[in-house]
Amino acid sequence: MKEYNYCPICGAPLHAGFIDGKTRKCCSNCDFVDYKNPLPVALAVAVKGKQLLLIKRGIPPKKGIWASPSGFIESGETSEQACLRELKEETGTSGEIVKLIGIARREDKEIYGDMLIVQYLVKVTDDKLIPNDEVEDARFFNIPELPSYYTNLFQTTIAEIQEELPLQ
Ligand SMILES: [Zn+2]
Known part of the structure; x- marks a missing residue:
């Protein structure tokens, strides 16, 4: 499965953050969070x-x-x-x-x-x-x-x- 490495909204690098009980990729610049949904x-x-x-x-x-x-x-x-x-x-x-x-x-x-x-x-x-x-x-x-x-x-x-x- 393909993964985001950069924010699809603003292009800044993503980093790991702990959000809503899970480690998720988040943007370092805007509020984008890479939630994984089926x-x-x-x-x-x-x-x-x-x-x-x-x-x-x-x-x-x-x-x-x-x-x-x-x-x-x-x-x-x-x-x-x-x-x-x-x-x-x-x-x-x-x-x-x-x-x-x-x-x-x-x-x-x-x-x-x-x-x-x-x-x-x-x-x-x-x-x-x-x-x-x-x-x-x-x-x-x-x-x-x-x-x-x-x-x-x-x-x-x-x-x-x-x-x-x-x-x-
Ligand atoms: Zn962003």
């Missing part, structure tokens, strides 16, 4: 019937890994809007939010550091797949075909999809 991400567990739509990531982190469509929530949009926007951008499909699955913390050691991941169950309403250039591939998986790491992450939700509980 980046907010919206993620779509996208389903059609009992099939889940996954993308093969085309960019780091986790390039080449099959995962749910996801991306950073931008200023001015809700987490629901971000979720459906990322689904559309990465796969070409449209969907509607069924429910909030939960909020998870993950640490990305490659680039982004701490992430706060808002996870929604999304019903795919238009399944024409047009993956964008951030993904290597996109396709629907039957539940038994899902990679085991994915099944472990979303065990409860996959069990519900199996029973078709959320979509009735």
Whole structure:
């Protein structure tokens, strides 16, 4: 993860200071403090019937890994809007939010550091797949075909999809 060495506001060198119970980088010139906050991400567990739509990531982190469509929530949009926007951008499909699955913390050691991941169950309403250039591939998986790491992450939700509980 990239670190500030100089103040992003005024350009003065940062030094270590003890602020709000923690050692943090602070500016020697202005009142900037380098608080570390997780980046907010919206993620779509996208389903059609009992099939889940996954993308093969085309960019780091986790390039080449099959995962749910996801991306950073931008200023001015809700987490629901971000979720459906990322689904559309990465796969070409449209969907509607069924429910909030939960909020998870993950640490990305490659680039982004701490992430706060808002996870929604999304019903795919238009399944024409047009993956964008951030993904290597996109396709629907039957539940038994899902990679085991994915099944472990979303065990409860996959069990519900199996029973078709959320979509009735
Ligand atoms: Zn400064």
